Amino acid sequence: MQKAEIGIIGGSGLYAMPGLTNVREESFETPFGAPSDAFILGDLGGRSVAFLARHGRGHRILPSELNFRANIYAMKMLGVERILSVSAVGSLKEEHKPTDFVIPDQFIDRTFARIGTFFGDGIVGHVAFGDPVCSTVRSVFENACAEVGVVGKNGGTYVCMEGPQFSTRAESNLYRSWGADVIGMTNLQEAKLAREAEICYATLAMVTDYDCWREGHDDVTVDQVVAVLHQNADNGTKVVKAAIAAMPTERKCACADALKYAILTDKKAIPEAAKERLGLLLGKYL
Numbered sequence: 001m002q003k004a005e006i007g008i009i010g011g012s013g014l015y016a017m018p019g020l021t022n023v024r025e026e027s028f029e030t031p032f033g034a035p036s037d038a039f040i041l042g043d044l045g046g047r048s049v050a051f052l053a054r055h056g057r058g059h060r061i062l063p064s065e066l067n068f069r070a071n072i073y074a075m076k077m078l079g080v081e082r083i084l085s086v087s088a089v090g091s092l093k094e095e096h097k098p099t100d101f102v103i104p105d106q107f108i109d110r111t112f113a114r115i116g117t118f119f120g121d122g123i124v125g126h127v128a129f130g131d132p133v134c135s136t137v138r139s140v141f142e143n144a145c146a147e148v149g150v151v152g153k154n155g156g157t158y159v160c161m162e163g164p165q166f167s168t169r170a171e172s173n174l175y176r177s178w179g180a181d182v183i184g185m186t187n188l189q190e191a192k193l194a195r196e197a198e199i200c201y202a203t204l205a206m207v208t209d210y211d212c213w214r215e216g217h218d219d220v221t222v223d224q225v226v227a228v229l230h231q232n233a234d235n236g237t238k239v240v241k242a243a244i245a246a247m248p249t250e251r252k253c254a255c256a257d258a259l260k261y262a263i264l265t266d267k268k269a270i271p272e273a274a275k276e277r278l279g280l281l282l283g284k285y286l
Ligand SMILES: CSC[C@H]1O[C@H](OP(=O)(O)O)[C@H](O)[C@@H]1O
Pocket: 010, 011, 012, 013, 054, 055, 063, 086, 087, 088, 089, 184, 185, 186, 187, 222, 225
């Protein structure tokens, strides 16, 4: 299998990564099933990268239908150490305007129909998640936004909702009362699974709308989101490229050892099937 150092997950509006050289396509299965699409491997800014269209090329997969485990495990199989996620989000604060970028550092979970762990079926593990986003990758994104000349705010809380319908006004106002910054449908399970896979993860959240809370403004529609995304695709791509070129080669963050104290199950009690399924994650600890 081909290897890649940095993974990119492209969300709504980002189904390819322009500028890749030495491009190859890889399709493969994981112990958790098939990823959203083939991976597009190549070189960018002098680094080897693997691009995955989160919803598949042609946008065919609902947020609730995403096989998050397969997507993140596949990144691990490719040797990816850092994932740069790009996502469309609604703004929950006046100050986050459509076309701004936010780099969230916290999540609130409003999902209820998803699998968000590699553990289970005979093996129990609990990773720390107080700081769910890699601070190194966040800073790299922040600096890349400055370099490209776009607003990129480092920090903020991302509400992850189930969807696919957008929020009711009561929900949107509730999240605002909690002080949350942006809302989307995809990032939390990716962050959880990346942490369990000891992969650094951060999101460049592209604000596309004001959801439905803002008086005197139309409620969010897909048309609106897509129109802003088209405007933003260029900037998003430039930021990702700048971030990749500036990414430190060595990892000094805690993400790389997230499983060190996480596994509770007695080694002797872990079923062979679990060892096989999670070999790539657990190998160094068993
Ligand atoms: C197209 S609006 C709703 C859709 O957009 C976001 O997707 P992604 O995070 O993959 O960019 C949001 O999470 C919803 O899935």
